[in-house]
Amino acid sequence: MNHFDVIIVGLGPTGSITALLLESYGIKVLGIEKEKEVYNLPRAVTISDQGFRISQLAGIDHIYQENSTVLGGARFTDKNLNTIGNGIDLQGLISQNGWPPSSLFHQPYTDHAIREKLDNSAVEVLLEHEFKDLICADKENRIKVLNLKEEEEIEFTCRYLIGSDGGSSLVRRKLDIEQIDLNYNRDWVVVDVELRNENTLGDQVLQVCDSERLTTFVPSHLPFRRWEFIIHEHEDKEMFLDESNIQKLIYKWLKPEEYKIIRKAVYQFHSIIAKNFKKDNCFLMGDAAHQAPPFMGEGMMSGYRDAVNLSWKIACTIKNELNEKLLETYEEERIPHSKFVVKNSAGIGELMEAYAETEDPNKVPQDLVNKGYGSFILPNLSSGFFFGGKANETMHSGEIFPQPVEYLNKKIVKRMDHILGDNFTLISKSKFSLSKDNQKFLDLLGCKTLILKKEYIEENSWLKSFMKEGTTYLVRPDRYIFGSTTSDVSLEELINDLKIRINL
Ligand SMILES: Cc1cc2nc3c(=O)[nH]c(=O)nc-3n(C[C@H](O)[C@H](O)[C@H](O)COP(=O)(O)OP(=O)(O)OC[C@H]3O[C@@H](n4cnc5c(N)ncnc54)[C@H](O)[C@@H]3O)c2cc1C
Missing domain, CATH: 3.40.30 (Glutaredoxin)
Known part of the structure; x- marks a missing residue:
């Protein structure tokens, strides 16, 4: 049987939670993933209150709870780590979603446990299978997939196709959906370390506005810690993957014997959004639809919001044999919200640059300060299925x-x-x-x-x-x-x- 209600291309965090949500509604789902193992490089570290609540719906909240620590807050500092501008204190708060506003988790642990949950669910999972092509049609999408082990091409059909295949999404390209660049593109090196000693580095995210090198410190779930360092245009990216150079950058906080580097990677932090999240009966979600610099820790959360928004609409449409009108509201609701997250995440990066460039933080223009922590809250949805x-x-x-x-x-x-x-x-x-x-x-x-x-x-x-x-x-x-x-x-x-x- 090669026909499914829904085929999901890409089983990263977004595709996996979407598969579990759809399965909970009794929808017949196939998940296609080109890799054999879950991604093992440093990426998401924070889960928001809404993220936790969405994971409750998918039955994976316990996975995050067992592997996370509540975040104490976030602030901007000068190069000597003195606080400047506005920050947020989150310790002890519970939001209307019934969870702390932000918690730090260790993604390799949670991704493995979520993959296990998926393996034991009714979702059909094909690992080491690469999506290659698609033909959209009104009633049925036809897709071509390459079995990477057997080097064999297989065809599947589905009523709805979801592309959650990450930033360079082939589904997005095949659908010919353009992207809008919101103009924050900078290279950063991201380093995760495992502490050898007791933690002394606090429970706050620090955005260090040092003109020599902008730096983010994240007090990840113990015993891990993360640093992100900007790479300047004239610098050689490869140099930043050299352990001795990384040790020099971290020296302000810890001596090399106090930690072990467990992951390092250079990322270009983007701010990009797809022009459309839907074409015919095909949908984009997660990084395939939007990519934000990680300063707000909301990239994966936006993918989770896409998942919870679309999955009930697809289930309701299939079960009640509705026309596709309800599904039109997916992009109507999700595009403005995702755009806010992308723009404001980039805004934090821009504010860091402005603080770094001035001797007096009070001289930074108010419109830039408003982009910082403490000045905005995530918006409600504005138009759609209401x-x-x-x-x-x-x-x-x-x-x-x-x-x-x-x-x-x-x-x-x-x-x-x-x-x-x-x-x-x-x-x-x-x-x-x-x-x-x-x-x-x-x-x-x-x-x-x-x-x-x-x-x-x-x-x-x-x-x-x-x-x-x-x-x-x-x-x-x-x-x-x-x-x-x-x-x-x-x-x-x-x-x-x-x-x-x-x-x-
Ligand atoms: C340094 C850094 C820090 C971050 N911190 C946070 C944070 O704290 N909080 C947060 O919410 N977000 C954060 N993010 C963002 C977050 O990591 C991403 O938004 C999230 O991983 C995107 O998930 P995804 O499932 O949409 O895409 P991906 O994780 O990229 O998954 C896509 C999947 O599709 C598969 N795939 C691709 N092409 C094909 C194909 N042709 N056929 C089959 N499979 C395919 C890939 O193998 C992959 O498994 C951070 C990102 C970075 C880089």
Whole structure:
């Protein structure tokens, strides 16, 4: 059988989580990956609160939890490591997603465990198979894959194709989708070390604005630490992979006998976004769709957001035999959000350069300072699959609905996204009734009703701020709010709009 509902090209972090999410909806998925082993070079180190929540949906949150440490914060410093400008302190905070805002993880550990989970799932996985070509058609995509071991070409067909095949995505090139360069392209060397001694380097990311060499220090999950050093245009990149040169760069922090270098690589930090994330029934996600410099630690997180946004829409379309209208909202929602992440990540790099170039940090223009930590928060979604097609402040549509959590001695002991289910949920403080027609429609869709217990609302400050008397929220499977009842919009009107939008 060479036909699948969905074929995913590339099983990096984005493709893997997408496969697991689709599988959880009972979708028949094939994952194609050209490498035999998971990628072993230094890359993602931070996972955000939303990233954790998405991994909960895919059943892999325990993998991150077992391999991570909460990040204390991030700040800019001068070359002597004195703080300049604004920073953020994150220690002890819990966001509305029910997780700390940012945690540090060790990617080789988590990637291996996620691959194992994938191997034991219903997802069909073909390693050492390279995607070569595709023909898009209205009802069916046909793809050509090379079995690298047997040197044999195989054809597969699928209703939907997902290209999560990284920055140089062949799927993107085959679809002839252009990229927009947002003009931050610099070479950096990234070094991961394993500490031999006790950690003394703190729990904050430091952006060291040294005019001689911009440097980022990341207090990775113990016993690991990371440094990133900019490489100037006239410098020889290869030189930066020489261990003795790396030791000189790290000397300010640690002596060579205090650590072992475990990984080193030169990366060009890009800020690029694809013009489209969809063409016919083919989609781009992860680095294939957008690449941001790592200063915000949000690159992989953007891939996770793509995954959670598209997977329920594909599942809903297949299961309810919908036309493709719902799928159009994937790029409508994801392009502006990803663009914000790419632009603001590059903004942090630009602010580092500005701080490094001046003697007086107070002279750095405010518009640049606003790009730094503490000055922005990730935006809500603005238009797409929401009441009236647009996010709306009064309804909180486009915002993420908080995750109910249970506390014991001021510590979270239970996260309860599962009570929201994996489909749409109507959430209220008090009971409500619906017309027969609308109830039948919601049942068909698998929409759940949840009357939140008083004690959850009292215990959760985030929930409390949302749960006003008489308000009912309609929450999407990815936890974004579709809309809510207001003084102008009744529950029946809310559901009627969902009906029109989903076209069932
Ligand atoms: C130094 C650095 C630090 C970073 N830090 C962070 C961070 O802290 N937090 C964060 O969120 N992000 C971070 N990022 C970004 C993050 O690593 C990437 O966004 C993320 O790895 C992208 O995942 P992906 O699955 O989209 O692509 P990839 O990880 O590139 O995976 C693509 C997969 O597709 C496969 N593939 C490619 N072509 C084919 C083909 N033709 N056929 C079959 N398979 C194919 C590849 O082998 C690969 O396995 C960092 C990046 C760098 C470079």
